[in-house]
Every structure is written in C-alpha cells, then in structure tokens.
Amino acid sequence: MPSTDLICDKCGFQGSDDVVWGDFRYIKDGLEIDLSRTLGWCADCSDFVPMEDFAVKDKLLSDIDEALEAIKVRTKRWALFSLLNRKDRLDELERLSALIAQLALIGERKGCERCLQCGSVNVERFDGDYSGLAQYASKETTVNTGFLHPGCGGEFMASINPMRFHCIFEPRLFSVNGHRLDHQI
Ligand SMILES: [Zn+2]
Numbered sequence: 001m002p003s004t005d006l007i008c009d010k011c012g013f014q015g016s017d018d019v020v021w022g023d024f025r026y027i028k029d030g031l032e033i034d035l036s037r038t039l040g041w042c043a044d045c046s047d048f049v050p051m052e053d054f055a056v057k058d059k060l061l062s063d064i065d066e067a068l069e070a071i072k073v074r075t076k077r078w079a080l081f082s083l084l085n086r087k088d089r090l091d092e093l094e095r096l097s098a099l100i101a102q103l104a105l106i107g108e109r110k111g112c113e114r115c116l117q118c119g120s121v122n123v124e125r126f127d128g129d130y131s132g133l134a135q136y137a138s139k140e141t142t143v144n145t146g147f148l149h150p151g152c153g154g155e156f157m158a159s160i161n162p163m164r165f166h167c168i169f170e171p172r173l174f175s176v177n178g179h180r181l182d183h184q185i
C-alpha cells in the first residue's frame, strides 16, 4: 500500500504517515499485548511519529466479548473432549488475558500517551484529514489536511507517495508504560 507524504506549505518540511507501520507490542510478564498506535506529532522529535492510541476502548470491549464467546463455545465441548485442543484453550485464554491487560493499561494511562520513537509525552494526535486523497491515483494531487506545522504555522498538505513497500517488520517491544524495551531503531 502506498504511504502519504505530508509536506508543510510554508517551510517545506516533509514527513510521512508510514511511521505508524510495523509490528508494535507491549510485553508484560511474558504476555504479548497489542499496541494500538496512531499518527502523531512529537514536539521532542520535531517530526511525525507513531504515538500510543488509547481511544480503542469500544473495540477492545467487543474483542473481549468475542474471545469470551469463543471460550464459551469451546467450554461446552470440553465436557466431551476434555483432553483435546489443550493448546487452543491456552491460546484463547492468553488472548483474553492480553485484551484485558490492554483495557486496564489504556484506562490507567489515558491522557499520558507517549511518542513511540522517543518516549516523550509531548506528543499530539494528528487530527488533520486527508481521506479525500484516496480517490486520486496521481501523485501530483495534494489535499489540505487542516493540520498546522507546530512552531511554524504552515499547513501540511498530503500527497500519495507512489512507492509501494513490501516490508517484513521486526517486532518493536515496549513496556506497559510505553518505553522501548529493545534498542533496534
Ligand atoms: Zn512548516
């Protein structure tokens, strides 16, 4: 899929929304927890960055419902096949634990989302909009995003970057406080 270039119409600063691509996970006591992130602007990195996204409560609740439902269905079968599918059972319980841990985490830390590049909380969600760009195939088209370049005041314009990536991403691991655990940027 193509990425989107974000270019300031005043100073020419150029960023990209591809910074949120990749494989991000929290690790807590050996448990892997999904890390939801969104495009943000970090005042300390002075750049577009992936930032933690805690506005995912509704999705988590419905995922938890789904996981519980799957376990419920399987529980009925346990009576008959109690020795079968032990691995699947453990996977389901682990998935449920991870969802509940994620729900707890976003509840505790809401309002303290971090930049996933440098760990700073001086990060703001990109609230611009370039969804109108999807209808254009040409890279020459640019649309206003409504997002102003912090400290500069210019407006970011969005255009499609025609390069397509087929990357395999190494997992990036974070503590539940949003700090990087590995060091391989
Ligand atoms: Zn600028």
Ligand SMILES: [Zn+2]
Binding pocket: 042, 043, 044, 045, 046, 049, 115, 116, 117, 118, 119, 120
């Ligand atoms: Zn940063």
